[in-house]
């Protein structure tokens with residue numbers, strides 16, 4: 001067995017000192033070593049997107065990155081979306097548009113959408129559909145998720161005007 | 162599932178990466194680039210590397226540049242770099258269309274162009290690009306550097322000319338001349354899935370006539386390749402529906418399709434003809 005390595009993960013503005021084997025995925029390190037269980041793990045091989053987190057602002061599959069590789073990068077998970085008890089606009093829009101049922105895929109979709117809207121605040125519908133096709137949801141169908149993200153995008157554009 | 166144990170060796174320079182590879186390749190060590198193919202296969206326990214040489218921290222590998230008529234793509238250039246044209250000519254525009262069919266947005270933020278070439282999946286879009294446009298692969302090891310032509314690179318499913326201690330340092334793709342037209346089409350069952358058939362076509366427009374035609378197929382045989390019998394039908398012909406249909410038929414006749422549980426060879430043969438025709442129809446400059 002490979003020896004454990006002491007690493008520091010920067011998650012939602014907090015430093016987590018953890019000891020992990022190199023084979024520990026970022027998703028498992030977040031859940032098990034950092035206690036941040038909002039990030040879900042579905043397929044563990046890159047297909048479902050439930051584990052999506054932001055690394056330096058960019059959505060990535062955290063099951064396809066080893067925790068040791070995430071050192072020195074800024075990580076954000078679903079726990080970092082709400083601030084001072086107020087939900088992030090995307091979280092509120094998901095509730096308002098019935099964009100979740102069981103919720104298993106939700107943290108992944110939220111992080112995918114958050115990263116996308118931060119990078120491309122005026123992303124068009126076609127490009128948004130392409131991005132949202134990255135993740136799987138087995139419950140609600142995708143239209144409500146699309147509707148929720150569009151609503152936040154449009155509100156952001158309105159506010160920027 | 163979880164990956165098996167390995168030791169992790171982050172490299173900070175190209176020299177360090179090849180030195181680490183020389184040391185650990187004989188002990189079942191290999192490179193990890195984007196990890197978007199390797200980590201899934203480790204999680205599925207299809208791969209059990211004992212050592213991973215991580216090239217994500219090698220600054221010089223993240224560059225893409227134009228040099229002497231070639232687009233030079235470094236070992237750690239991500240798929241996402243191609244969402245915008247990486248050069249202002251027809252090649253840059255072609256690659257920015259092709260990239261959208263590779264996996265999904267988050268996977269493209271991490272996966273690399275050279276990783277796709279090293280992985281040599283028969284359904285890789287970048288492998289099709291390399292095979293059709295005649296890319297050259299630059300392999301580095303402590304023993305030296307050698308250049309491998311696309312025609313010699315692919316050795317069947319997920320197998321290449323690269324030796325265990327060699328790192329694919331860069332891929333060089335010839336720029337398409339001005340006046341080129343190029344088109345790409347793939348068919349897959351769901352957005353982001355690996356394709357069942359894909360085609361890439363390119364030619365130089367010579368006053369309405371096609372010259373230097375290239376037709377490449379992917380996802381249909383064990384490796385991507387150009388179909389010479391179909392290309393020969395193009396020379397000097399006007400770019401017309403008739404010429405496209407003839408070339409498509411020649412491709413269908415020439416391939417030896419892979420089969421699987423869901424798709425018969427006959428279906429795949431038909432599908433690749435359609436893919437070729439649509440690649441022609443959608444060709445742009």
Ligand SMILES: Cc1cc2nc3c(=O)[nH]c(=O)nc-3n(C[C@H](O)[C@H](O)[C@H](O)COP(=O)(O)OP(=O)(O)OC[C@H]3O[C@@H](n4cnc5c(N)ncnc54)[C@H](O)[C@@H]3O)c2cc1C
Pocket residue numbers: 045046047191192193194195196197198199200201236262263264265268271272273274275276277279280282284285286287323327328329330353354355356
């Ligand atoms: C859900 C899903 C869908 C996907 N769909 C597609 C698709 O439609 N089309 C497609 O083309 N790909 C697809 N991929 C794969 C993805 O594009 C990978 O990024 C790519 O195949 C490999 O690049 P990588 O940088 O991630 O390589 P890695 O996973 O890091 O490595 C892959 C292999 O190549 C070797 N390697 C990597 N770089 C080098 C190098 N520079 N020198 C020597 N050896 C090297 C590694 O040792 C390993 O054996 C998909 C992946 C997932 C998870």
Ligand code: FES
Pocket residue numbers: 040041042043044045046047048049050051052061062063064
């Ligand atoms: S758990 Fe990471 S993509 Fe499914």
Ligand code: FES
Pocket residue numbers: 099100101102103104105106136137138139140
């Ligand atoms: S809400 Fe259940 S999987 Fe998406």
